Amino acid sequence: MTKYEQDKEFQRVIRFILEQECRRKKDGTLDDGYVKDPHDPGGETKYGISKRAYPELDIKALSLADALGIYYRDYWYLAASESFPLNVCVLDCAVNNGTSIAKKFLAVCGKEWRKFNFQREQHYLALLQGKFKTNPNREVYRKSWFRRLADLKKFIEITASGTSR
Numbered sequence: 012m013t014k015y016e017q018d019k020e021f022q023r024v025i026r027f028i029l030e031q032e033c034r035r036k037k038d039g040t041l042d043d044g045y046v047k048d049p050h051d052p053g054g055e056t057k058y059g060i061s062k063r064a065y066p067e068l069d070i071k072a073l074s075l076a077d078a079l080g081i082y083y084r085d086y087w088y089l090a091a092s093e094s095f096p097l098n099v100c101v102l103d104c105a106v107n108n109g110t111s112i113a114k115k116f117l118a119v120c121g122k123e124w125r126k127f128n129f130q131r132e133q134h135y136l137a138l139l140q141g142k143f144k145t146n147p148n149r150e151v152y153r154k155s156w157f158r159r160l161a162d163l164k165k166f167i168e169i170t171a172s173g174t175s176r
Contacts, residue, residue: 015083024099032059096167
């Protein structure tokens with residue numbers, strides 16, 4: 012059994028990440044989320060793992076086990092010392108926005124998940140207002156960014172209440 016399979020807290024929060032990064036099939040299971048969106052600065056992506064972040068990987072051939080190993084090794088370390096629900100917020104931000112941005116938000120949130128997510132929301136708004144010149148096509152992501160934050164809040168509420176999804 013791998014470290015990530017033994018880590019119950021990681022298993023609890025990675026569910027949210029995979030639900031965001033992979034599409035749900037008609038039967039309710041998740042597909043691999045493979046996309047090659049020319050507007051996405053991450054480029055080719057599968058299970059939320061991008062070619063930009065991992066240029067040496069054959070993204071199309073990436074397995075779920077390998078993706079989970081990457082998440083555990085390269086992203087979970089930021090969130091592992093935090094309690095739920097902050098840990099899922101940090102992990103999701105690290106995956107969606109990058110580890111440096113997640114670290115920045117973590118430094119100013121005072122361990123409060125709502126403040127952390129507020130920082131993310133403000134970051135998305137700044138991107139949309141053109142304060143960062145990295146990607147002129149970012150408007151296409153507006154809806155999905157804010158839906159992701161809403162889904163995160165819902166996941167936290169459901170998981171904290173003990174109700175299964």
